[in-house]
Amino acid sequence: MSDLIHPELSYKLIGALYRVYNELGGGYQENIYQRAVRKELIRSKIGFIEQVDTQLQSKLELGILASMNRNGIIFKRILRGRDR
Numbered sequence: 358m359s360d361l362i363h364p365e366l367s368y369k370l371i372g373a374l375y376r377v378y379n380e381l382g383g384g385y386q387e388n389i390y391q392r393a394v395r396k397e398l399i400r401s402k403i404g405f406i407e408q409v410d411t412q413l414q415s416k417l418e419l420g421i422l423a424s425m426n427r428n429g430i431i432f433k434r435i436l437r438g439r440d441r
Contacts, residue, residue, distance in 0.1 A: 373394070374394065377390065377394050380393070381393055391407075395407065
């Protein structure tokens with residue numbers, strides 16, 4: 358795992374996700390896990406944004422194929438790559 362761009366943040370994030378899983382286990386709907394992860398990220402002081410509008414674009418110059426709202430959680434620092 359030495360290729361991680363932000364190793365400390367990545368380990369912190371993985372730990373937060375494991376804490377949620379260990380607490381809830383399996384079998385719940387996605388929105389339950391999303392709320393639990395949100396609360397754990399806030400508690401762990403990990404920055405994130407939710408409900409991100411995105412567009413699916415073709416690499417074959419077909420233009421925008423679809424617009425969608427991502428229900429998941431996006432971690433800004435990991436998305437931006439190597440900026441520290």
